[in-house]
Amino acid sequence: MTTPHLQIDANQASSRGALTELIQETTALTRRLFVQLKRRPSTLIAGVLQPLIWLILFGALFSKAPEGLLPGGMSYGRFLGAGVIVFTAFSGALNAGLPVMFDREFGFLNRLLVAPLRSRSSIVFASVIYITTLSLVQSLAIMLTAALLGYGWPGAGGLLLVLFTLLLLVFAVTALSLGLAFALPGHIELIAVIFVANLPLLFASTALAPLSFMPVWMGWLAALNPLTFAIEPIRAAYSGPLDLSLVLLDAPYGAVTGQTCLLVLTVLTVGLFLLIRPLLNRKLS
Template identity: 65%
Template sequence: MSQTVTPPPSNLDNAPLKPAGGAAAIAPQQSGLSEFVQETSALTKRLFIQLQRRPSTLIAGLIQPIMWLILFGALFQNVPPGLFGDSQNYGQFLGAGIMVFTAFGGALNAGLPVMFDREFGFLNRLLVAPLASRFSIVLASAIFIATLSLLQTAAIIIMCAVLGAGIPGIAGLLLVTGIVLTLVLGVTALSLALAFALPGHIELIAVIFVTNLPLLFASTALAPLSFMPRWLQVVASLNPLSYAIEPIRYVYLHSDWALSSLVMQTPFADISMGAALLVLIGFDAIALLGIRSLLSRNFA
């Protein structure tokens, strides 16, 4: 009869496994980061697929600001020169306001897809899924809204150039893009917070309608501060939209702009370009810090 001979265990078999340097500690972090990027990319792609299936949303978002420019520009085309500051015509004055208000309106609607996912149960499936980070849901919505806002901003810039408002230089265009993205980030955070805090989409739509036009008229989008009564000047000076509109308007009217350039005279103080940008950054910080605890509770 043949016997099976079992070889004696070697020292290597009994030796404990040891991580090779710091590779084992770094690998999970890299894997978690790649999974987070993959999740965010997939959720962002899902939103763009929805947009592809309903292109009327994008078409309306591009046509509406152009109609505002054409109709409002024609309505006030006979105003005396210099009535709106250094602007040669009302269309040139209006361009910055339409640009910012369009980005604001799109960001304010950012919570609607998340709200519908809540009501249809898809969000619950995401929350119980083994995600690397549930904040990829928030980041995907922010990327989607920022992309749409940039497309709308590009269309408005082109239409403003066609209507004779001119076009800023490369540095001016980069500044305009940065201002729009900064505003979109803060408003998107607030909209997502409302999507988790409110009970349903009816309430969210009601909040959007209630805040949309009042914030437009209580800003410098349609008229300068000097045209407003004292109490409205105070309100417009507290409106973050004004701090996004005036720097863009100044860039369009002055090719020699700088961070120290005076862009707005409020009842409280004279606001420079750099100060307006700091206000927008502070608005983003407050919005992001405020939404963090709310999202953590809802995701838990």
């Protein structure tokens, strides 16, 4: 065995700036998540495959729907596209809490909590960066497939609107999922919540059918469902000239414009982050 040189140096670290340290730790934690993804890509693949199957099978199922059934004479495939894009981002972001939950359960989180992190928010930042990238990549894959199936492609302005809307939704759902990851006792419970939340939220939205198809009670549900507020602007971005002041949804409680949709998503995102903050502070302190 060689003689080690292990002089203590307790002071070496304090010479670096706060921001440099924050970036260093966040980068390292984010890199870890991406290395995991690279070596175990099944979540990425499944996350694209599932919405793809929806798109193809559901699109085919209703492909013979009579012309003029849907608002604006849209084909069903094009109508469905927006819903499936949002569903992809949504279910991707809903999984954000899983890696954190596993770190809690396997004790890896303790390793992070023993380290002199500049801010423990870096653990949350890393998750948000990772899951946002992942969800957007999955959504883009679905958008490309939809385009190949002839369901259209938004213009440049429309594409920006799509990405912005998805970003808001992903932030909101990520906040929710991270909150659950710290509030629930284990991954079994978290997976159960994800499982139960996923499909009903899809059905009780305007992803698969317009409000006018639904009974009144379900129309209310769909018109309150956050997914609807993401689906409608994206559908609008696909169907032509961009105008956010147009009414996109004839909700039972009144007309909803594109601006209102984005406002609701913004309020939801901010609200959820404020809601989980005390929980994260308690669990990470």
